[in-house]
Amino acid sequence: MEITIIGLGLIGGSIALDLRRSHFATRLTGVEDNPIHAREAVKRNLVDRILNIKEALTDTDIVIIAIPVDKIISLLPYVLSNISKGTTVTDVGSTKLEIAKAVANHPNRRNYVPSHPMSGTEYSGPMAAKEGLFKQKIAIICDHKKSAPQHLALIEKMYQTLEMNIAYMSSDEQDHSTAFISHLPHAVAFALANTVLAKENRSIIFDLASGGFRSTARLAKSAPSMWGPIFQQNKFYILEAMDTYIKHFIELRESIEKNEDEMYKLMTNANKIKDIVDGKSSSMIKNENRIIKYFTK
Amino acid sequence: MEITIIGLGLIGGSIALDLRRSHFATRLTGVEDNPIHAREAVKRNLVDRILNIKEALTDTDIVIIAIPVDKIISLLPYVLSNISKGTTVTDVGSTKLEIAKAVANHPNRRNYVPSHPMSGTEYSGPMAAKEGLFKQKIAIICDHKKSAPQHLALIEKMYQTLEMNIAYMSSDEQDHSTAFISHLPHAVAFALANTVLAKENRSIIFDLASGGFRSTARLAKSAPSMWGPIFQQNKFYILEAMDTYIKHFIELRESIEKNEDEMYKLMTNANKIKDIVDGKSSSMIKNENRIIKYFTK
Structure with a gap:
């Protein structure tokens, strides 16, 4: 199968590696604006060739758009207008509502399958691409009835x-859920990093940074060029998530100051996250008959 | 050497494993109030025997107190009053100021070396003990001039x-620094867990929990029985850290809502945490001639 990937960063590059390894792709074509990334992608053999966008949309079976979400919005209508009749288009952006809106009335809307493979690391660029990045993770497919069944x-x-396992939901539901489970943790980490960086005696503090700090602040290394547009596009739900978080954080702060019993209650409640962070959630969800296709479990 | 460890949880148990493996200890004696933990500790061969506290303080070279910080405060004066003349005492609590105050005027104060080996996991109990937990990590020793040179x-x-490498600082400096680098990340994680757990559609959210969420919320699994007393004993500096964090978090929130340029500035600033979380801090610190003894690097 002929696959075109627009954007050869961590996500686009990692998809390329696995689609080649599995022989799902017979030829991989890349589109990459950044000339250094383009060179690295060819050097790492992520794609067979780099073409300009116009050529790359000709005679290909699937177009995967893997660029920051603000750029997806600008490019997606152009892509849908310039593909061959049978080509399938998807994007891998972390937000979906605004992107889906941008092509809601496009004549080729049914060629497009909005998706969000939920995996990643705090690194970016083609050198960060790695095999198996998506294994056992969830891919969200949005508004699936709006895509033609063949493309879906x-x-x-x-x-x-x-x-990957696949979860089906509306664009709205995906943006709401990812605001809490993915975008909020990034905001939490950015603010934690800024707090510690602002300390006067920060050299002492840094020397003491242990595993706990590293884990909690890890996402603060994420690229602003990727996360800025996500925060802007999903602003409504991210502000809801951040405001809810501030409420809970202040509640904990007040309990530490004034109400020890309440403090223990809040910490004990937080411990319930164990099952989720230990990855025990899936069986629970399965029992609730949610519409998730488990291919790999 | 005869070593007595009071409290055979994650930290006490892990110290036992490495002191035995290195032959630093010739006999390990444990004191453990929890009968299940005591049985597990013996079964895992963490210690050679369990004694009651009174017997365990007789004819031993080092007493290591590895229990929650509220219990250290109650027990430390008793321990110092009941050791043999030459015995060295240390504790491994995450707070130091209140603990040091509790024995400031004790006649055996110079037998005591307040310390804080900075390592751990989110698990607890003797079954969580593991070899090499402290390797390449920092042990803080506080107020070292108040200990006799032999005990130090x-x-x-x-x-x-x-x-381990050793950092020397005052109890006050240690409590201030660990409030930001260790205690604050725990508060951040507890609040993040509570935020997500409070969502109505939480089963959907949990199913989407990916590596980023797991990393940021990992510390929310930590035991309230250990962290509650830390938050209470270091309340003054933890509230300072939490208030500073709220300021930075709200700043980020406001920038997302109203000021995109500022948002990018804040995210770019947070990226500077890279060097610290990637563990590149030590060489930087060394250049500043800080009083850290690097034994292992």
């Missing part, structure tokens, strides 16, 4: 090839 | 055996 089936098959 | 030297040698 092909994108499902692609994520199945990446060994 | 022996505790330094013990941490050197655990392959």
